[in-house]
Amino acid sequence: MDHTYTPLINALEQKQQARSFHVPGHKNGRVPPPWERLQSILPADQTEIDGLDDLHDADGVIKEAQDMTASLFGAAKSWFLTGGSTSGILAAVIAAVRPGERLLLQRSAHQSAHAAVTLAGAEPVYMNPSTETISGLPLGISPALLEKTLRAYPDTAAVLLTSPTYEGYAQPLTEHVSLCRKYGVCLLVDEAHGAHLLPGAGRFPEGAVQAGADLVIQSAHKTLPVMTMGAWMHAGSSRVDTEAVQQALQMVQSSSPSYILLGSLDAGRSYLGRFTDWEALADTIEQESRHLPVMPESAGIWRRDPLKLPLLAGSAEEAQQWEKAMHDQDMYPELRLGRVLLVTLPLHTEAATELLRELKTVIPHRAAGTSFQETAGTGWTVPALTTRQQRTYPVEAVPFEEAAGHTAARSLIPYPPGIPLVLQGERIMEAHLEALRRLGGQGVRVKGNGPELRVYKE
Numbered sequence: 257m258d259h260t261y262t263p264l265i266n267a268l269e270q271k272q273q274a275r276s277f278h279v280p281g282h283k284n285g286r287v288p289p290p291w292e293r294l295q296s297i298l299p300a301d302q303t304e305i306d307g308l309d310d311l312h313d314a315d316g317v318i319k320e321a322q323d324m325t326a327s328l329f330g331a332a333k334s335w336f337l338t339g340g341s342t343s344g345i346l347a348a349v350i351a352a353v354r355p356g357e358r359l360l361l362q363r364s365a366h367q368s369a370h371a372a373v374t375l376a377g378a379e380p381v382y383m384n385p386s387t388e389t390i391s392g393l394p395l396g397i398s399p400a401l402l403e404k405t406l407r408a409y410p411d412t413a414a415v416l417l418t419s420p421t422y423e424g425y426a427q428p429l430t431e432h433v434s435l436c437r438k439y440g441v442c443l444l445v446d447e448a449h450g451a452h453l454l455p456g457a458g459r460f461p462e463g464a465v466q467a468g469a470d471l472v473i474q475s476a477h478k479t480l481p482v483m484t485m486g487a488w489m490h491a492g493s494s495r496v497d498t499e500a501v502q503q504a505l506q507m508v509q510s511s512s513p514s515y516i517l518l519g520s521l522d523a524g525r526s527y528l529g530r531f532t533d534w535e536a537l538a539d540t541i542e543q544e545s546r547h548l549p550v551m552p553e554s555a556g557i558w559r560r561d562p563l564k565l566p567l568l569a570g571s572a573e574e575a576q577q578w579e580k581a582m583h584d585q586d587m588y589p590e591l592r593l594g595r596v597l598l599v600t601l602p603l604h605t606e607a608a609t610e611l612l613r614e615l616k617t618v619i620p621h622r623a624a625g626t627s628f629q630e631t632a633g634t635g636w637t638v639p640a641l642t643t644r645q646q647r648t649y650p651v652e653a654v655p656f657e658e659a660a661g662h663t664a665a666r667s668l669i670p671y672p673p674g675i676p677l678v679l680q681g682e683r684i685m686e687a688h689l690e691a692l693r694r695l696g697g698q699g700v701r702v703k704g705n706g707p708e709l710r711v712y713k714e
């Protein structure tokens with residue numbers, strides 16, 4: 257396949273000079289934008305005019321661009337998303353799980369997965385993920401735990417797993433795929449951090465489409481040269497009801513999707529399709545990060561994406577000092593979590609090398625870490641109130657110090673990474689309040705937190 261070909265971008269280029277008697281209001285940039293920097297891109301900010309197809313009923317250039325993406329990943333079908341992986345996760349769960357049906361997901365899932373539970377009216381079971389003991393980072397769900405949970409909940413409609421994690425650790429998913437087939441449930445994978453994980457990408461972890469997952473959602477904007485919010489979703493098998501997915505996507509996305517984002521996705525697919533530097537990039541990153549305290553690239557079943565470098569400090573205070581040292585030099589890491597400062601690199605050997613050299617001027621030289629201790633995740637939890645009950649119970653605000661013992665009516669989410677500490681419907685414990693105080697002391701922002709917390713009146 258010729259990945260230099262960009263059907264959607266070509267069509268957008270052709271319409272740059274068109275006289276616009278339609279939305280958007282800037283009329284292809286004819287109305288001078290109050291922010292001059294936008295002038296050059298506005299002519300690409302088109303709408304569903306003749307020749308530019310329609311995202312929600314694609315049969316022209318958008319379909320062509322989506323089909324090229326599906327072919328690149330070896331998927332049965334791909335959809336472009338203009339609302340990030342968030343919109344894909346919402347649509348996937350709505351399409352796969354009917355109200356009252358069971359969804360198994362890991363407790364460490366991103367907030368969008370928890371929002372999907374609420375929107376779909378699904379009844380969740382939260383599997384406890386394995387963790388890396390030294391850093392405290394969540395990893396994933398072992399096939400053994402998945403099978404045990406599937407056996408305990410025979411009414412399960414779908415399973416949603418996250419791989420790789422925010423910090424870049426991925427696990428092989430083929431066994432999870434076989435289990436989901438055996439129990440007749442759909443496997444959805446939040447691969448938001450793995451849009452670059454193509455078949456044959458050398459030392460990079462295997463992607464979920466290749467492993468045989470049914471629906472795979474990827475934030476192209478996170479690791480590819482794609483604009484923020486640009487994402488895509490793949491149907492990895494023909495077991496997915498693609499019409500139901502299409503319908504759900506129409507519900508959760510704008511009826512006026514951004515053509516700039518769609519064009520950016522076409523460009524991102526073209527970039528990825530032509531990228532061949534896998535080995536050189538992984539080798540260069542390894543070499544340039546040799547004297548940085550990076551967590552191991554592989555341990556047990558876990559393989560870290562070379563583009564993610566979790567730097568392990570001696571303490572949370574030291575990680576905070578490293579972050580400050582970076583800020584002082586106008587450098588910004590992806591996230592700080594306890595002892596870990598996470599930096600992410602681009603899928604581009606020269607740019608990654610330059611960034612790493614700059615990073616090394618700030619982070620103290622130290623041998624890369626080799627220790628990695630896995631604590632296996634066991635068991636699962638279900639919320640104190642079902643999703644259905646949460647819809648009907650009244651809500652009140654209680655002072656923070658008196659919240660223990662109440663059931664949360666709003667999730668408490670440290671951001672980043674966006675993994676809830678307390679989920680809506682879960683009982684608030686004294687230990688949660690303690691963790692919130694500690695996070696506040698470390699300068700971590702927690703959505704939903706404040707002098708009063710919203711709880712259900714039971």
Ligand SMILES: Cc1ncc(COP(=O)(O)O)c(C=O)c1O
Pocket residue numbers: 339340341342343366368418421422446448449475485487673674
């Ligand atoms: C694991 C995971 N899933 C989903 C998302 C949502 O992705 P997006 O920002 O593209 O909506 C994120 C965002 O950080 C994430 O970390």
